[in-house]
Amino acid sequence: MTGVDTAFIEVDRVEKVFEVRRKTGLLKRERRQVRAVDALSFTVARGEMVGYIGPNGAGKSTTIKMLTGILTPSGGRLRVAGIDPSRERTRLAHRIGVVFGQRTTLWWDLPLIDSYRLMHRMYRIPDARYRENLDRCVELLELDGLLDVPVRQLSLGQRMRGDIAAALLHDPEVLYLDEPTIGLDVVSKARVRGFLRELNAERGTTVLLTTHDLQDIEQLCSRVMVIDHGRLMYDGPLAGLHEAGESERTLVVDLERELPPIEVPAPARVVRVQGPRQWVAFPASQSAAPLVARIAAVCPLVDLSVREPDIEAVIAKMYAEKATA
Amino acid sequence: MGSGRLYAAVTAGGFRRYATYRAATAAGVFTNTVFGLILVYVYLALWDERPHLGGYDQAQAVTYVWLGQAFLSTLALGGGGVEGELMERIRSGDIAVDLYRPADLQAWWLAADMGRALFQLLGRGVVPFAFGALVFPVALPGDVLTWVAFLVAVVLAMVVSFGIRFLVALSAFWLMDGTGAAQAAWFLGYFCSGMLLPLNAFPGALGEVVRALPWSSMLQAPADVLLGEAGALPTYAFQAGWAVVLLAAGRLVQTAATRRVVVQGG
Numbered sequence: 188m189t190g191v192d193t194a195f196i197e198v199d200r201v202e203k204v205f206e207v208r209r210k211t212g213l214l215k216r217e218r219r220q221v222r223a224v225d226a227l228s229f230t231v232a233r234g235e236m237v238g239y240i241g242p243n244g245a246g247k248s249t250t251i252k253m254l255t256g257i258l259t260p261s262g263g264r265l266r267v268a269g270i271d272p273s274r275e276r277t278r279l280a281h282r283i284g285v286v287f288g289q290r291t292t293l294w295w296d297l298p299l300i301d302s303y304r305l306m307h308r309m310y311r312i313p314d315a316r317y318r319e320n321l322d323r324c325v326e327l328l329e330l331d332g333l334l335d336v337p338v339r340q341l342s343l344g345q346r347m348r349g350d351i352a353a354a355l356l357h358d359p360e361v362l363y364l365d366e367p368t369i370g371l372d373v374v375s376k377a378r379v380r381g382f383l384r385e386l387n388a389e390r391g392t393t394v395l396l397t398t399h400d401l402q403d404i405e406q407l408c409s410r411v412m413v414i415d416h417g418r419l420m421y422d423g424p425l426a427g428l429h430e431a432g433e434s435e436r437t438l439v440v441d442l443e444r445e446l447p448p449i450e451v452p453a454p455a456r457v458v459r460v461q462g463p464r465q466w467v468a469f470p471a472s473q474s475a476a477p478l479v480a481r482i483a484a485v486c487p488l489v490d491l492s493v494r495e496p497d498i499e500a501v502i503a504k505m506y507a508e509k510a511t512a
Numbered sequence: 513m514g515s516g517r518l519y520a521a522v523t524a525g526g527f528r529r530y531a532t533y534r535a536a537t538a539a540g541v542f543t544n545t546v547f548g549l550i551l552v553y554v555y556l557a558l559w560d561e562r563p564h565l566g567g568y569d570q571a572q573a574v575t576y577v578w579l580g581q582a583f584l585s586t587l588a589l590g591g592g593g594v595e596g597e598l599m600e601r602i603r604s605g606d607i608a609v610d611l612y613r614p615a616d617l618q619a620w621w622l623a624a625d626m627g628r629a630l631f632q633l634l635g636r637g638v639v640p641f642a643f644g645a646l647v648f649p650v651a652l653p654g655d656v657l658t659w660v661a662f663l664v665a666v667v668l669a670m671v672v673s674f675g676i677r678f679l680v681a682l683s684a685f686w687l688m689d690g691t692g693a694a695q696a697a698w699f700l701g702y703f704c705s706g707m708l709l710p711l712n713a714f715p716g717a718l719g720e721v722v723r724a725l726p727w728s729s730m731l732q733a734p735a736d737v738l739l740g741e742a743g744a745l746p747t748y749a750f751q752a753g754w755a756v757v758l759l760a761a762g763r764l765v766q767t768a769a770t771r772r773v774v775v776q777g778g
Contacts, residue, residue, distance in 0.1 A: 255612040259771065280614035292609050296529040305525060308518040309615055337532070 194266075195393055196231035196254065196361065201263035202417075203249050223249040225417035226263070233360070234391040236383075238408035238425070240398060242502060246417040247397045251363050254395070255285055268360060281310060284359035286350050288366035293338045299349050300334040303356060310357035317356060324352035327382050344375030351379065355386070361393045362386070368400055380406050401495070413502055420505055430472045434496040434504065438467040438475055443487035450485070451478065463489075471496055518615060519623040526594070526627020530635070537635045540585055544640040548581040552648060566713030571651040572739050573710070578644030579735050580707050582637035586629050586666075587673040587730050589707055591698050594625040595677040599694065602684040611770060618762055621681075622674050629670040651739060658737070661744040665734035668751035672729040675758025676701065682762065685769040705730045712741070726754040 203224040211217045224246045231237050241247050252258040253265060256272030256279055265272060270279045286292075293302040307317045325331055328348040333341065341349060347367060354362060364383070368376045384407060386392050396403060404411055404425055411428055413421040421428055428434075440449070441464050448457040448465065455469035455478055469478055475493050482488060530537075555577055559570045568576065585592055598621055601607045610617055645652065653659060680697040684690035702708065704727035711723050711732045722728060729751040736742035 252608065257608055257611040257770070276612070277614045280612060283612075285609075285612050287609065290606050290609050292613075294525055294529065296532050297525060301525055301528070305518075305521050308521045309613060 193232050194230040195233040195235075195268060196229075196395065197264070197266040198227055198229050198250075198254075199264040201227045201250075201253065201260045201265050203246075203253060203258065204261040223417050224253070224260075227414070227417065227419055228263075229412060229419060229422060231393060231395060233393055234387070235410065236387045236394040236396070236408050238396050238398065238404035238411040239414065240404065240411060240502070241414040241420075245415045247414060248365060249417075250414070251285075251365055251395070251397065254363060255279075255283065281357065282360050284354035284357070284362045286347075286354045286362070286364050286367050288347065288364070288369040291338070291346060291350055292353050293346065293349055295339050296337060298335045298337055299330070299341070302338065302349075302353055303334075306353055306356045312357050316358070320356045320358065321352075324355060327385065328352050329378065344371050344378075347371060347375070347379065348382075351382065358390075359392065361395070364394065364396045364398075366398055367396070368398065368403055376400075376402075383407055413505070415502060415505075420502070426472065428501060434471045434501040435468045436471045436475065436496060437494040438469065438478060438482075439492045439494060440465050440467065440482055440486075440488060441490040443489055446486065449482055451481065515615075515619075519619055522620055522623035523627035523630070526624035527631045528627075530628050530631040540636045541639045544581040544584060544636060545643055547584075548578055548640050548644055551577045551580070552644070566710045567741065568710060568712065568739070569651070571649045572741075574644070574648045575650040575652065575739060576710055576735050578641045578648075578650065579738065580731055581644070582633070582641040583666075583669070583731050583734075584707070585632040585636045587669060587705070588625075588629075588632075588677060589673075589698070589701050589705055589730070591694065593673070593677050594621055594628060595681040595694060598678075598681040599684040599690040602681070602690070603688060617770070618678060618759070618766055621678060622671070622759075625674045625677075626670060629673070633666070653738065653740060658740065662734055662738040665737045665744070665747055665751065668748060668755060669730045669734050671755045672726055672751055672758060675755055675762060676726060678762045679758065679765060682765045682769050701727055701730075704728070706732045706735075710735070712736075726758060729754050 201224060202222065205221045205223055207219050207221050208216045209219060227246070227250065239247055239250070249258065253260050254267055254272055256274075256276030259273040267279060268282055270282075272279050293299065294305070303321060306312070307314075312320070325334070328351060330345075330348060330352060333345055333349065338346060338349065351364075351367065367383075368379055371379065380403065383394060383396075387394055387407075394407075396408060398404060409424060411421070411423070411425050412419060413428065437458070438455075443463065445463050446465075448460055449467065451457065451467055451469075455467055455473075457465055458468045459466040467478065467482070469475070479491060482491075552574055555573045556570065559565060559568075559573050563570070565573070584590055588595070598607075601610065610620065613620075644650065653662075676697065680693050681690060683693045687693060704711075704722050704725050706722075706728065711719065711728050713719075714722050723732070733742070733747050733751055737744055737747050
């Protein structure tokens with residue numbers, strides 16, 4: 188069992204090649220191979236919550252589709268809970284839950300509860316457990332009063348919470364979330380994140396989360412994997428990602444009056460001056476405190492704020508460096 | 513029996529989904545009634561000129577018209593079945609959601625379409641048919657057994673109809689946009705099912721061919737059972753034969769589609 192626990196999801200040199208046909212003439216067609224996932228290897232232990240990020244078209248969704256078994260890898264070895272997904276898709280389906288942020292599993296025209304009754308039958312959930320899980324989801328995802336509302340009348344945030352509940356009624360051991368907070372407002376995002384954190388802590392559900400939202404990762408995942416052009420670029424803690432990408436945070440300081448650029452110790456530097464406001468960039472791996480103390484000591488400081496680097500910029504920088512190396 | 517309960521739930525859901533749209537149903541009932549009226553007067557004129565055309569007397573011909581109107585949406589002869597939704601899901605990539613479920617794609621959509629067809633039969637079929645039967649002289653059987661035999665043929669017709677439309681819908685895996693294929697199929701189905709004219713009245717070799725095609729299972733076969741023109745058992749055999757062939761073909765295409773074809777979208 189320990190083998191399965193430390194490598195609950197096992198991806199070993201997996202690749203996925205799509206053949207794309209392009210028209211090159213009136214009747215001529217050129218065949219081209221697109222490598223969506225290229226020699227990808229990683230393992231996820233049972234109960235881990237891992238962020239899986241990368242730019243659009245990086246291969247995130249292709250990976251998730253292979254992990255659910257709806258796409259067959261062109262090469263390599265893939266196991267989820269010891270099951271080969273594409274060979275035993277149906278058997279695996281009982282043990283995993285999937286939420287695609289931009290798609291819905293719910294019955295559009297019918298009240299939410301009808302979709303849940305369908306899940307009850309589809310996953311053959313024992314009645315008592317179905318009741319219990321539904322009550323729990325309704326409470327934690329605040330679906331009370333929404334069960335009798337047709338799905339088409341739900342807001343995006345409500346629908347997303349409805350979809351997450353639908354994916355969890357059968358107690359999946361693994362939950363794949365493909366951009367679960369896309370398009371949600373701040374309150375809805377916080378609700379979804381809170382629920383996922385609790386699910387992972389209480390039930391030990393393994394979670395693989397793809398997102399474009401750095402805050403999702405910061406608040407939920409201790410580990411992050413970065414994929415680009417089908418290859419794993421980084422696998423480790425989020426803090427390490429900033430180091431690897433040599434990303435910078437920005438300290439925005441408002442001074443009492445216009446002053447020449449503040450003298451700060453390298454590698455920090457002033458990148459912009461606009462009236463009494465100055466922007467100071469410093470490595471994301473460093474604490475802002477000494478820098479703030481230093482500035483406060485030499486300048487008349489009115490206000491300040493720290494801006495975090497955004498994930499796309501970090502990845503873009505990382506990729507540019509790999510390409511030139 | 514677990515999967516039986518699942519597909520029963522899918523059928524019930526399919527029924528209720530269509531039942532949600534009452535205004536659309538009312539509009540459909542009105543349209544079918546008007547269409548029926550126009551077609552009845554055309555048929556009456558035709559049967560005046562050619563009595564016993566296709567072996568039908570005038571009352572049988574009128575009954576046939578109202579059956580056609582009752583079946584138009586039930587068998588999705590002019591579109592409006594689950595194939596439109598299925599094609600859209602393939603095009604948009606939402607089909608991914610259907611594929612990772614522990615359920616069979618074909619059985620799922622068959623169940624959903626049966627629910628839809630049952631609703632359309634009750635919601636959109638019964639009223640125009642009853643209207644026609646009250647206003648015009650029709651030829652309806654007096655015994656319950658013939659009605660039961662007729663209803664069995666209707667259910668088989670629904671399965672055959674789904675079998676064809678499922679194949680059409682799956683073409684979207686390769687064509688990306690299956691609208692053209694769907695329109696061609698609707699046009700072919702409209703003509704070959706006997707919606708324009710009973711297949712019995714088609715002359716010579718053309719008649720032989722259309723009567724052997726799967727579409728003749730849809731309107732012509734149940735109509736002939738109801739009108740006493742065909743025996744129930746040979747009709748069932750014909751319909752069930754096509755149902756098996758079409759569903760088996762659908763299964764093969766489904767396997768090929770899900771194995772080889774890209775699921776759209778990120």
